[in-house]
Amino acid sequence: MRKLKYHEKKLLKKVDFISWEVDNNLHEVKVMRKYHIQKREDYTKYNKLSRHVRTLANKIKQLDVQDPYRTQSTMQMLDKLYNMGIIPTKKNLSLCDEVSASSFCRRRLPVVMVKLRMAQTAETAVRFVEQGHVRVGPELVLDPAFLVTRNMEDFVTWTDTSKIRQHVMEYNETRDDFDLA
Structure with a gap:
């Protein structure tokens, strides 16, 4: 192995090879094993989708309660998620806060x-x-x-x-x- 240059040594001082952020994925591995997901990309897509659902629900909640657009978009979102099987009922928007990657995995x-x-x-x-x-x-x-x-x-x-x-x-x-x- 060649000797490292000065700037390479400086960069390596800032990187911790012992503990990576990606290594803290016990929950991810548990879900992937439970639902027998072979591709990690599928799990990350489900995670991203669930995050989008939760942020959209929060944005809808921030609208005025009397606004007709809020009621219309709430009903559309709840209908879509219920028909997909992601949420159990069409009761209220708080069910969208509980949507996770596992919700999508259950529909595989x-x-x-x-x-x-x-x-x-x-x-x-x-x-x-x-x-x-x-x-x-x-x-x-x-x-x-x-x-x-x-x-x-x-x-x-x-x-x-x-x-x-x-x-x-x-x-x-x-x-x-x-x-x-």
């Missing part, structure tokens, strides 16, 4: 599959999605980061050619050879 396709009992764990659900066993409506979904809204939740099913679907139908004794041929 593998987590919804676990909720619908199509898979036992998020890890197996991710594997099913990546292998092409799952469709939402008529569309085959191969991305585990696909966000499922409340309306689409009813249309999460196995693909017609999926071996898992055939196995489930055999177990339930509802297999029809004509459909699976």
